[in-house]
Amino acid sequence: xxxxDIKLYVDSQFTSPYAMSVFVTLQEKGLDFDLLxxxxxxxxxxxxxxxxxxxxxxVPTLVHNGFALSESSAITEYLDEVFPKQAVYPKExxxxxxxxxxxxxxxxxxxxxRVERNTQVIFYGKKLEPLSDAAKAAAGQLFLVGESLVxxxxxxxxxxxxxxDLDLAxxxxxxxxxxxxVPEKLSRFAAQQWxxxxxxxxxxxxxxxx
Amino acid sequence: xxxxDIKLYVDSQFTSPYAMSVFVTLQEKGLDFDLLxxxxxxxxxxxxxxxxxxxxxxVPTLVHNGFALSESSAITEYLDEVFPKQAVYPKExxxxxxxxxxxxxxxxxxxxxRVERNTQVIFYGKKLEPLSDAAKAAAGQLFLVGESLVxxxxxxxxxxxxxxDLDLAxxxxxxxxxxxxVPEKLSRFAAQQWxxxxxxxxxxxxxxxx
Ligand SMILES: [Ca+2]
Ligand SMILES: [Ca+2]
Ligand SMILES: [Ca+2]
Ligand SMILES: [Ca+2]
Numbered sequence: 448x449x450x451x452d453i454k455l456y457v458d459s460q461f462t463s464p465y466a467m468s469v470f471v472t473l474q475e476k477g478l479d480f481d482l483l484x485x486x487x488x489x490x491x492x493x494x495x496x497x498x499x500x501x502x503x504x505x506v507p508t509l510v511h512n513g514f515a516l517s518e519s520s521a522i523t524e525y526l527d528e529v530f531p532k533q534a535v536y537p538k539e540x541x542x543x544x545x546x547x548x549x550x551x552x553x554x555x556x557x558x559x560x561r562v563e564r565n566t567q568v569i570f571y572g573k574k575l576e577p578l579s580d581a582a583k584a585a586a587g588q589l590f591l592v593g594e595s596l597v598x599x600x601x602x603x604x605x606x607x608x609x610x611x612d613l614d615l616a617x618x619x620x621x622x623x624x625x626x627x628x629v630p631e632k633l634s635r636f637a638a639q640q641w642x643x644x645x646x647x648x649x650x651x652x653x654x655x656x657x
Numbered sequence: 658x659x660x661x662d663i664k665l666y667v668d669s670q671f672t673s674p675y676a677m678s679v680f681v682t683l684q685e686k687g688l689d690f691d692l693l694x695x696x697x698x699x700x701x702x703x704x705x706x707x708x709x710x711x712x713x714x715x716v717p718t719l720v721h722n723g724f725a726l727s728e729s730s731a732i733t734e735y736l737d738e739v740f741p742k743q744a745v746y747p748k749e750x751x752x753x754x755x756x757x758x759x760x761x762x763x764x765x766x767x768x769x770x771r772v773e774r775n776t777q778v779i780f781y782g783k784k785l786e787p788l789s790d791a792a793k794a795a796a797g798q799l800f801l802v803g804e805s806l807v808x809x810x811x812x813x814x815x816x817x818x819x820x821x822d823l824d825l826a827x828x829x830x831x832x833x834x835x836x837x838x839v840p841e842k843l844s845r846f847a848a849q850q851w852x853x854x855x856x857x858x859x860x861x862x863x864x865x866x867x
Contacts, residue, residue: 520761521758528753
């Protein structure tokens with residue numbers, strides 16, 4: 448196999464759930480990569496040299512043998528195609544479709560949860576105000592979908608682990624790790640996902656003070 | 658081949674760009690399907706019978722031989738796997754990754770354009786206030802990416818047509834069809850995409866009065 452040169456650009460606080468999704472994918476696949484940080488607080492994603500790498504000036508950005516790619520779900524799909532060992536998407540066509548649905552939904556819905564329980568809650572232990580009615584409604588939607596998709600044993604969504612498990616667990620943990628009410632099966636699911644070694648590697652990154 | 662039963666649920670105003678993306682994909686593939694509408698104004702996506710079909714209570718939802726799937730990019734990926742003729746994603750791995758990046762970016766970035774130039778501009782000819790500074794900045798970002806990705810002849814992004822062409826053209830047309838300034842190559846690109854018969858079938862749906 449050709450020598451692989453893989454770089455992953457993430458936010459310097461290690462709080463982007465999308466950067467985490469790609470980081471965990473690389474770890475699950477056992478790939479060697481260089482982890483580089485972009486200081487979003489200082490708007491470094493718009494600096495000339497980063498803009499030359501990332502067309503859309505966003506994190507995460509993967510650079511694989513000179514090919515630069517942004518948008519986390521596009522990156523994890525790409526990694527699954529180039530490095531199929533330890534697949535991060537289900538092989539069965541309906542399960543794979545559902546995994547993609549979960550990923551796209553997590554990224555485009557549930558906005559009040561994402562705002563009122565930003566990921567500093569998860570990675571810095573930040574405590575925030577009680578949920579607004581809009582966020583409670585979004586939580587209800589999350590629980591409805593979660594209760595339907597998570598199996599009774601609270602293990603992976605689709606048998607083997609997939610990156611959709613991480614994405615859903617992170618969304619649940621915005622609430623669970625803050626101490627908000629979460630249904631028992633879903634809090635067990637999220638807690639189990641959190642124990643994966645690849646997940647813990649991200650959780651335990653050394654973070655700058657807020 | 659098994660008899661195919663395909664239903665597509667879209668918004669009753671035919672203004673959802675994501676519903677359009679799936680509709681056009683089905684048309685490009687020459688598939689026979691039933692088009693059903695959900696009245697979002699009346700919150701019909703939350704009604705019991707629709708919620709029983711669409712787990713996340715969103716449009717578009719595809720139902721294929723009883724399998725219900727939401728999130729437009731998950732649906733178009735699924736359709737490309739089940740009905741590979743007339744592919745809507747590039748075959749080449751880097752082009753396919755870039756197409757997925759464009760789709761994910763269109764769905765998660767450029768929010769001020771999506772708000773200030775909602776798709777009633779495109780499908781109802783609505784005229785709105787001049788762009789805010791935030792929307793002008795987003796437009797600058799869109800033009801930067803568009804100028805980089807659209808080839809000099811202003812034809813498809815990746816040689817053969819892909820669903821990313823439609824998604825990018827729609828974002829450009831939020832501005833171009835409103836009369837806002839758009840660079841010449843990008844306005845030519847969007848205008849050419851708009852002439853595709855499958856696109857025109859959506860544009861020409863009979864819409865209820867606003
Ligand atoms: Ca290395
Ligand atoms: Ca199990
Ligand atoms: Ca039919
Ligand atoms: Ca050409």
